[in-house]
Amino acid sequence: MPSLGIVAPQTMHFAEPLQLASGASINDYTLVYETYGTLNADRSNAILICHALNASHHVAGVYEGVDGSKNFGWWDNMVGPGKPVDTDRFFVIGVNNLGSCFGSTGPMHINPATGKPYGADFPVVTVEDWVHAQALLADRLGIEQFAAVMGGSLGGMQALSWSLLFPHRLRHCIVIASTPKLSAQNIAFNDVARQAILTDPDFHGGDFYAHGVVPKRGLRVARMVGHITYLSDDSMAEKFGRELRNGNYQFGFGIDFEIESYLRYQGDKFSEYFDANTYLLITKALDYFDPARDYGDDLTKALARTQAQFLLVSFTTDWRFSPERSREIVQALVNNKRKVSYAEIAAPHGHDAFLLEDPRYMNTVRAYYNGIARELLRRAA
Amino acid sequence: MPSLGIVAPQTMHFAEPLQLASGASINDYTLVYETYGTLNADRSNAILICHALNASHHVAGVYEGVDGSKNFGWWDNMVGPGKPVDTDRFFVIGVNNLGSCFGSTGPMHINPATGKPYGADFPVVTVEDWVHAQALLADRLGIEQFAAVMGGSLGGMQALSWSLLFPHRLRHCIVIASTPKLSAQNIAFNDVARQAILTDPDFHGGDFYAHGVVPKRGLRVARMVGHITYLSDDSMAEKFGRELRNGNYQFGFGIDFEIESYLRYQGDKFSEYFDANTYLLITKALDYFDPARDYGDDLTKALARTQAQFLLVSFTTDWRFSPERSREIVQALVNNKRKVSYAEIAAPHGHDAFLLEDPRYMNTVRAYYNGIARELLRRAA
Numbered sequence: 199m200p201s202l203g204i205v206a207p208q209t210m211h212f213a214e215p216l217q218l219a220s221g222a223s224i225n226d227y228t229l230v231y232e233t234y235g236t237l238n239a240d241r242s243n244a245i246l247i248c249h250a251l252n253a254s255h256h257v258a259g260v261y262e263g264v265d266g267s268k269n270f271g272w273w274d275n276m277v278g279p280g281k282p283v284d285t286d287r288f289f290v291i292g293v294n295n296l297g298s299c300f301g302s303t304g305p306m307h308i309n310p311a312t313g314k315p316y317g318a319d320f321p322v323v324t325v326e327d328w329v330h331a332q333a334l335l336a337d338r339l340g341i342e343q344f345a346a347v348m349g350g351s352l353g354g355m356q357a358l359s360w361s362l363l364f365p366h367r368l369r370h371c372i373v374i375a376s377t378p379k380l381s382a383q384n385i386a387f388n389d390v391a392r393q394a395i396l397t398d399p400d401f402h403g404g405d406f407y408a409h410g411v412v413p414k415r416g417l418r419v420a421r422m423v424g425h426i427t428y429l430s431d432d433s434m435a436e437k438f439g440r441e442l443r444n445g446n447y448q449f450g451f452g453i454d455f456e457i458e459s460y461l462r463y464q465g466d467k468f469s470e471y472f473d474a475n476t477y478l479l480i481t482k483a484l485d486y487f488d489p490a491r492d493y494g495d496d497l498t499k500a501l502a503r504t505q506a507q508f509l510l511v512s513f514t515t516d517w518r519f520s521p522e523r524s525r526e527i528v529q530a531l532v533n534n535k536r537k538v539s540y541a542e543i544a545a546p547h548g549h550d551a552f553l554l555e556d557p558r559y560m561n562t563v564r565a566y567y568n569g570i571a572r573e574l575l576r577r578a579a
Numbered sequence: 580m581p582s583l584g585i586v587a588p589q590t591m592h593f594a595e596p597l598q599l600a601s602g603a604s605i606n607d608y609t610l611v612y613e614t615y616g617t618l619n620a621d622r623s624n625a626i627l628i629c630h631a632l633n634a635s636h637h638v639a640g641v642y643e644g645v646d647g648s649k650n651f652g653w654w655d656n657m658v659g660p661g662k663p664v665d666t667d668r669f670f671v672i673g674v675n676n677l678g679s680c681f682g683s684t685g686p687m688h689i690n691p692a693t694g695k696p697y698g699a700d701f702p703v704v705t706v707e708d709w710v711h712a713q714a715l716l717a718d719r720l721g722i723e724q725f726a727a728v729m730g731g732s733l734g735g736m737q738a739l740s741w742s743l744l745f746p747h748r749l750r751h752c753i754v755i756a757s758t759p760k761l762s763a764q765n766i767a768f769n770d771v772a773r774q775a776i777l778t779d780p781d782f783h784g785g786d787f788y789a790h791g792v793v794p795k796r797g798l799r800v801a802r803m804v805g806h807i808t809y810l811s812d813d814s815m816a817e818k819f820g821r822e823l824r825n826g827n828y829q830f831g832f833g834i835d836f837e838i839e840s841y842l843r844y845q846g847d848k849f850s851e852y853f854d855a856n857t858y859l860l861i862t863k864a865l866d867y868f869d870p871a872r873d874y875g876d877d878l879t880k881a882l883a884r885t886q887a888q889f890l891l892v893s894f895t896t897d898w899r900f901s902p903e904r905s906r907e908i909v910q911a912l913v914n915n916k917r918k919v920s921y922a923e924i925a926a927p928h929g930h931d932a933f934l935l936e937d938p939r940y941m942n943t944v945r946a947y948y949n950g951i952a953r954e955l956l957r958r959a960a
Contacts, residue, residue, distance in 0.1 A: 220830035322830040382815035382838040383807060389839045390803045393846070396832060397796040399780055415778040422771045423804055426764060434763035440869065447867055449601035449703040451777060451859055454866065457763040458770045465774070478832055485835065486828055488821065 201270065202278045202285060205259030207232050207301060210338055216296075216331055219486075222321035226310050229335050230301030231255045231293040234277065235285035237341070243574055244341045245283060245290045246332065246368075247273065248349030248356035251424075251480050252472060254300035257292035258285070275555050282564035287571050288345065293335055295328045297480065299473035306407060306473055316475075318404025323479060325352070325487045329359045333367065345570050348372035350552035351519065352480070355487045358527070362489055365505040370570055372563070374511045375552035377523035378497050378530075379488040384518065387427055388481040391420035395474045404475050413474045418465035420477055425464050430515035430548030497530040507537040509566045511559065513551040514544045539566060582651065583659045583666060586640030588613050588682060591719055597677075597712055600867075603702035607691050610716050611682030612636045612674040615658065616666035618722070624955055625722045626664060626671045627713060627749075628654065629730030629737035632805075632861050633853060635681035638673035639666070656936050663945035668952050669726065674716055676709045678861065680854035687788060687854055697856075699785025704860060706733070706868045710740045714748065726951050729753035731933035732900065733861070736868045739908065743870055746886040751951055753944070755892040756933035758904035759878050759911075760869040765899065768808055769862040772801035776855045785856050794855045799846035801858055806845050811896035811929030878911040888918040890947045892940065894932040895925045920947060 207230050215223040232255050237244060247257045249272070258277035261269045277283040277290055294302040297320060305320035312319070336344070347360040347368045354376025361371040380388070395401055398416030402409050426434075438457040453459045493499040508531055512524035521542045531538045541562040545551040551559065588611050596604040613636050618625060628638045630653070639658035642650045658664040658671055675683040678701060686701035693700070717725070728741040728749045735757025742752040761769070776782055779797030783790050807815075819838040834840045874880040889912055893905035902923050912919045922943040926932040932940070 220828075222830075379821065381812060382819040382821065382836070383810075383812045385821070385836050386803075386807045386815065386838050386842055389836075389842060390800060390807065392832060393803060393843065394775060394800045397799070418778070419771060419775045419800060422767075422774060426767045426771070429764075431762060431764045434767065438763040440760065440763065440766070447601075449603075449863075451773060451863070455763070455766050455770075457767050461767055461770060462774065482832070 201274055202234050202259035204262060205232055205234065205256075205271070206261075207255060209301070210335055212331075212334060216327070216334070218321055218327045219324040220322050224296060224303065224321060227296060227303035227331075228301075229293055229296070229303075229331060231291055231335060232257065232259070232271075233292075234258055234290045235288050237289040238574075240577070241341055242343070242345060242577055243288050244336075244339075244344050245288045246336070246344050246347045246360075247277065247283075247290060247292045248328075248332070248347065248353035249292065249295065250349070250351040250353045251484075252468070253353075254298060255292040255294040255302075256300070257290070272553065276560070276563065282560050283348070283567055284571070287574070288567070291335075291339070291341075293332055295323075296331055297323045297476055297483075299471075299476040304473065305404070305475035305479070315405075315407045317407060318475065320475060320479065322482050325355045325359050325483050326363060328483070329356055329363050332356070332360075333364055336367070342367065344368040345574065346370035346372055346567075348374070349376070350374035351376055351549065352484055355484075359487070359489065361504040361506045361508075362500070365503050368506050369573070370509065370566075371504070371506040372509045372511075372566070373524070373527065375513055375516055375519055375524075375549055376527075377519040378490060378527050380485055385485050387423060388485055390423055392478055392481055394419040394423075395477060398474075401474060404478075406474065412469070414469040417469035417472060417474050417477065418462075421468035421472070422461045422465040425461060427518045428549045430517065430546060432515060433547050436546070497526060498533040501527075501530045501536070502534050504531065504534065504536055509539045509541075509563070511541045511543060511552070511562060513547070513549070513559075514542060515546055516549045516551060518549040582655055583615050583640035585643060586613055586615065586637075586652070587642075588636060590682070591716055593712075593715060597708070597715070599702055599708045600705040601703050605677060605684065605702060608677060608684035608712075609682075610674055610677070610684075610712060612672055612716060613638065613640070613652075614673075615639055615671045616669050618670040619955075621958070622722055623724070623726060623958055624669050625717075625720075625725050626669045627717070627725050627728045627741075628658065628664075628671060628673045629709075629713070629728065629734035630673065630676065631730070631732040631734045632865075633849070634734075635679060636673040636675040636683075637681070638671070653934065657941070657944065663941050664729070664948055665952070668955070669948070672716075672720070672722075674713055676704075677712055678704045678857055678864075680852075680857040685854065686785070686856035686860070696786075696788045698788060699856070701856060701860065703863050706736045706740050706864050707744060709864070710737055710744050713737070713741075714745055717748070723748065725749040726955065727751035727753055727948075729755070730757075731755040732757055732930065733865055736865075740868070740870065742885040742887045742889075743881070746884050749887050750954070751890065751947075752885070752887040753890045753892075753947070754905070754908065756894055756897055756900055756905075756930055757891075757908075758900040759871060759908050761866055766866050768804060769866055771804055773859055773862055775800040775804075776858060779855075782855060785859075787855065793850070795850040798850035798853060798855050798858065799843075802849035802853070803842045803846040806842060808899045809930045811898065811927060813896060814928050817927070878907060879914040882908075882911045882917070883915050885912065885915065885917055890920045890922075890944070892922045892924060892933070892943060894928070894930070894940075895923060896927055897930045897932060899930040
């Protein structure tokens with residue numbers, strides 16, 4: 199399947215302050231985004247893709263490195279010409295969220311109020327804050343209503359939030375491998391990761407930029423523990439099992455098992471490129487997402503405002519956001535008599551399945567988008 | 580139910596070197612142990628209790644603190660007069676393993692070869708090494724054959740190992756909430772914990788004693804991640820859910836949720852009393868346990884040497900060592916035509932259930948020990 203080829207990020211600057219859920223505001227910020235495909239004449243074929251923890255606006259296509267290396271978008275298997283989200287038919291936008299370390303204004307950028315990097319002063323942002331910022335970007339791009347807003351995991355929370363904050367600005371809401379709120383166990387894993395970062399002596403209370411260091415130890419442990427929750431027990435068993443690096447026990451604390459080598463490598467790599475303050479911010483956004491909270495924990499009441507049609511997808515071996523969590527959303531939508539499609543994919547890969555190639559999964563999304571495309575044709579007729 | 584009352588630890592010194600699986604040896608070591616009840620005339624009523632990660636020889640009864648505080652044994656609900664392991668009928672031994680930080684020779688003790696604390700030089704010990712040391716203690720106590728060897732989790736691995744290394748020295752083997760070997764996911768969690776400790780700047784390559792510091796940050800994160808795996812998702816949800824400490828989101832990185840408060844407290848407490856080198860050693864012993872390894876991963880072949888009768892117990896919500904893992908052991912024993920009782924207890928508490936009061940669990944163990952007691956009467960008749 200061909201990719202989009204070479205793509206390039208764009209930037210949009212906002213001078214007006216963005217009021218945040220915390221009561222704070224961000225002044226003078228920039229959002230980085232990419233677009234693929236062509237916006238049609240009546241501006242009805244726009245799709246917004248929301249990203250999860252360590253992803254960005256670079257959804258599809260490729261950046262070519264100066265060294266000839268290729269950096270494909272994180273959902274390049276999903277978005278592109280002829281792909282499930284077909285850029286020959288849809289105008290697709292990927293946008294980097296506030297607080298990220300991939301281009302949009304974040305903790306490593308200069309705080310106009312102080313002339314120094316935000317660091318620990320970057321305000322805590324919520325899923326709803328991100329959605330408000332995304333809506334302002336849509337305004338600038340002249341998109342009144344999205345054909346669909348779509349995301350997986352934390353991206354799915356943003357899609358769901360769109361259906362609540364701007365019910366009339368999306369016709370379809372596609373929520374993959376997500377949850378209406380984090381469980382105590384989910385929060386616990388996030389807090390372990392945060393504590394690893396916060397207690398790293400190189401964190402310097404979030405102002406490590408000024409010290410010329412990076413809290414790599416904390417980021418590394420945070421990523422390792424996070425990564426375990428993205429994989430299923432079974433897929434880890436199949437991929438690594440108890441395979442030994444050197445055939446025998448080493449009787450030391452170096453690497454014995456391949457799974458140790460893999461996880462440490464993932465942790466090392468992550469600590470080279472990810473920002474520690476961003477990690478803290480994004481895990482907090484995850485923890486805080488809970489649209490039923492203002493409705494006495496009644497998700498049906500919370501979702502009464504929605505107007506969109508929904509596709510939900512979950513994966514059987516996802517123990518981070520299990521199918522039960524998706525079914526709660528489905529049930530609450532059904533209770534509100536919304537149109538909902540739901541697919542529970544028997545996939546072995548755990549939470550990560552939402553990023554991977556699986557024919558049943560891809561075909562489910564493709565079929566749903568074919569329906570959206572038929573609607574577009576009817577609108578045009 | 581009355582406890583044993585005040586108990587006191589004893590020590591046994593061993594001058595002869597203990598040969599270890601790694602090829603190294605420990606010279607001149609001490610084992611700390613406790614005994615409860617009375618050894619009968621034919622020395623046939625001895626029970627050995629093996630401990631898990633953060634426990635010790637202090638299985639039951641109480642130490643009274645100088646401040647009047649009481650420190651009950653970790654299995655005081657299981658072992659005592661009239662309890663499932665009835666000290667009115669059995670002579671029960673709890674022994675602290677080598678490498679521990681609770682009294683038996685460990686990394687914080689003086690290495691006779693250097694005159695300084697072992698630190699990183701304490702040899703990596705295996706479950707089998709511990710069992711060999713326990714057998715030497717049994718020799719000294721004049722116990723040729725145990726009525727039963729029993730343990731939960733890592734303690735269950737020791738019990739299983741007894742049945743393999745000394746098939747004729749135990750009549751019953753009681754393995755609770757255990758596994759024939761760790762999965763890749765189990766090892767992954769252990770390695771995250773180890774990496775948190777090893778990369779703590781206060782660890783000093785294991786020789787932190789000389790620096791007058793303790794790698795508390797690493798120990799704290801290690802314990803937090805471990806603790807999550809001991810609890811079930813459901814029990815965490817029931818006990819903490821998304822309950823907030825102060826009613827509202829704080830929009831910072833202090834404590835928002837009760838689960839965060841609980842976990843950090845557990846981590847803090849643990850880092851005050853547990854030794855970092857011991858944590859590394861014990862997680863390695865867990866990772867290395869794999870009796871089928873020398874038998875082409877054929878557990879049935881590995882367990883062919885066993886002579887004991889078995890009781891296995893697992894808990895439905897234990898996702899650390901799930902019932903499936905216990906069933907593998909049961910199946911391998913059945914394949915060898917061994918007598919096996921197996922109870923799968925529907926308990927909500929996850930892996931920790933093996934330490935908790937649950938009538939079905941307690942009654943299962945009690946009934947099994949009643950059978951052992953009847954055997955003793957028949958032997959005496």
